[in-house]
Amino acid sequence: MSEQSKITQDFFESPVVTSNLPPKEQRTKLLQALLDMDPDISFDDPLENDMVLNMGPSHPATHGVLRILLRLDGETIVSAMPELGYLHRGYEKIAENETYHEFITHTDRLDYLQPVHNNVAYILAVEKLLGLEAPPRAQYIRTMLSELARISSHLVGFGVMAMDVGAMTLLLWCFREREKIHDIFDLVVGARFTTSYARIGGVAQDITDEGLAAIKAFLDQFLARLDEGERLLNRNRIFFDRCRHVGVISAEDALAIGLTGPNLRGSGVAMDLRRDAPYLVYDQLDFNVITESEGDSLARYYVRLAEMKESVKMVRQCMDKLPAGPVHAHEPKKVLPRKERIYTRMEELIHDFMIVNFGVDPPPGEVYHAVESSKGQLGFHIVSRGEGHPWRLKIRSPSFCNLQALPQLLKGHLLSDILAVLGSLDPVMGEADK
Amino acid sequence: MGLESALGEGYLTTRLDALVGWARKNSLWPMPMGLSCCAIELMSAGDPRHDISRYGMEVMRFSPRQSDVMIVAGTVTYKMAHVVRKIYDQMAEPRWVIAMGACASSGGMFRSYSVVQGIDQFLPVDVFTAGCPPRPENLFNALIELQKKVEKSSVLDYRDRKEPIIV
Structure with a gap:
């Protein structure tokens, strides 16, 4: 883990406590914390990554309780897999x-x-x-x-x-x-x-x-x-x-x-x-x-x-x-x-x-x-x-x-x-x- | 509301109750948790003949954040129960639940290994509706009963409400 992303993680896990400081210092500290944050999400290779999206089981367009797992490349579906059984009544x-x-x-x-x-x-x-x-x-x-x-x-x-x-x-x-x-x-x-x-x-x-x-x-x-x-x-x-x-x-x-x-x-x-x-x-x-x-x-x-x-x-x-x-x-x-x-x-x-x-x-x-x-x-x-x-x-x-x-x-x-x-x-x- | 903490249950709050209750009652936005057969009758309730909008409830929201009343329409299996509870947890207070049909109320005709025998095992239910599935008229009856309940309730009721813990 790089130094920067560690800072990011710290920022989210323990939010900067500023309430005990005077207002001006509060603002400065908060600003500094935000500046230190790494806004980039880094991947090893930014061109090779898929997103896995879960659709359902509660979705208005799935005709009930169908769940579809999707692997997406941008908006294109690379693969899809339906998962059944949410209404299995035996x-x-x-x-x-x-x-x-x-x-x-x-x-x-x-x-x-x-x-x-x-x-x-x-x-x-x-x-x-x-x-x-x-x-x-x-x-x-x-x-x-x-x-x-x-x-x-x-x-x-x-x-x-x-x-x-x-x-x-x-x-x-x-x-x-x-x-x-x-x-x-x-x-x-x-x-x-x-x-x-x-x-x-x-x-x-x-x-x-x-x-x-x-x-x-x-x-x-x-x-x-x-x-x-x-x-x-x-x-x-x-x-x-x-x-x-x-x-x-x-x-x-x-x-x-x-x-x-x-x-x-x-x-x-x-x-x-x-x-x-x-x-x-x-x-x-x-x-x-x-x-x-x-x-x-x-x-x-x-x-x-x-x-x-x-x-x-x-x-x-x-x-x-x-x-x-x-x-x-x-x-x-x-x-x-x-x-x-x-x-x-x-x-x-x-x-x-x-x-x-x-x-x-x-x-x-x-x-x-x-x-x-x-x-x-x-x-x-x-x-x-x-x-x-x-x-x-x-x-x-x-x-x-x-x-x-x-x-x-x-x-x-x-x-x-x-x-x-x-x-x-x-x-x-x-x-x-x- | 914020006022009640400052004023307590005084005159203003009581009048506010009436106002808020009236407003809430006439604009309940349902979250249609359509699971099986009852969902079709729930759709029928919105059709031109039955016209659920007469009760101010035609704004079906599939997003739990935007809805007030969850209509659980259909058989809840153990696999689905976690999903239903999760969606309920995402709804903003005050929130209500209608158990539509025999399956949601008691497991109905499915005395089976995979079916939850009534959603009251993991959700606080406000109104139970009989029928398999209930006719749309019966659903409206449930909605009117819920409206009565909402109208009578105080804004304080939902402030510190404790929910039962789910498995």
Whole structure:
């Protein structure tokens, strides 16, 4: 340590005590102490040093509690490393101690932008394990609500992305539309946000005509509202400059890393489980798989935008095709009976008691079922030993896998580009941390 | 305030209490500690329909130095608890805390190895809010309750407040 820097250190560690001196000497002593201070920060080689910056876990633009460690050269990112786990709630362990029905409520809180979708994804895996299929009407209702949930998730996704790069208005408009979807859920499901709607072998309750009318009313005005929002951004120079050629990933790299969903389709790979491995009633619907070839933030934004329009198309088709009939499979030992029957009939009372207390008993075995959620491939892998609760439940959460691309996407960009990249990746930490 | 040390709890201070309480109550700047699902409902509270600015609280400050009330919205894990406490410590007095939702209030449905069973274990909480997540209306209820508390409190209350020690 040089002589000068030692003085500097002394100055900070033991401040000059001047209060016992007369004012003039006070000033002189203080001035001298300041003059003695070495203001230069010296490095061995001033041209070779990086700054390590910590972003998060409490940061407005990290979509929750993501922490990113950055190595910066000036303002350029040399390397970036996301650190997860700030919202690790131990879902997979919780699942091992709860019956299959009890865990439905936990799936709501996985990707909390689209609870219905998670419910459906989980229930489809359980139904696959049980060898059970819900009646067509239930499948259509599930599809319909899943697509509405996808719209609401994408609304937040692109609203927040726009806000992060400086367009605040759009977020408010997106939330206005989202509130309308929440109203529909309130009407159909009974809860506006955390829905817990799907049940083994069906859905919680049938959709009413009032609910269908509300969905129709929403769809009728949604595209016009979306168009308004789109016009704020689609010819916006600032938005383009911030998002174009930022966070570029090629199709090969995206596949190698394991990106799924809009992030993969933004790189030009037309992979969509709704078309490639149809579940629910997607094989009976007519829709396009949206792709963009650039692979940058802007491309991912366009994919989300177009997917919302496709979702509107799909919900309309579901409403047209919605068949009449029951919304619960006739499997008394596996499907929860209706409340009004529990109170009046002996058989149902016994089944309810058994299902609630001991759970459905699936055959021993393993299943994996994945759906195309708004973030990507959301899969549940259940290992059963024939008990009422899973022996092991593994969640393949798309946000977690998508975040893996972050180091590669950020490398070489400026610090402020993180917002555009992270916004376009659209991770949800509840799902990424599990 | 400085006055109370010179005058004690006299007439002027009491009237000042009313004035300061009224001013504080109507301009609580929240620090949105959005952690999980509740954060989305917190955002909903700011949307055009619910419009949190009716209560003078639309000025969301992500910097703890500029905010008065920390709304802890979401599940606090042990890993995150230290961060939450650190941010709380950086806030200037007087400061308040709202525990939004079941997770922040009591750990909620996550009786799990990684989740803190209620933020009152490491923070002084002023208002607890029920719900998983609470509707925005319920959050407003909590804010109104907090406003009542702020209005009633004296400027002296926060002068020598002792905070509980964190682990």
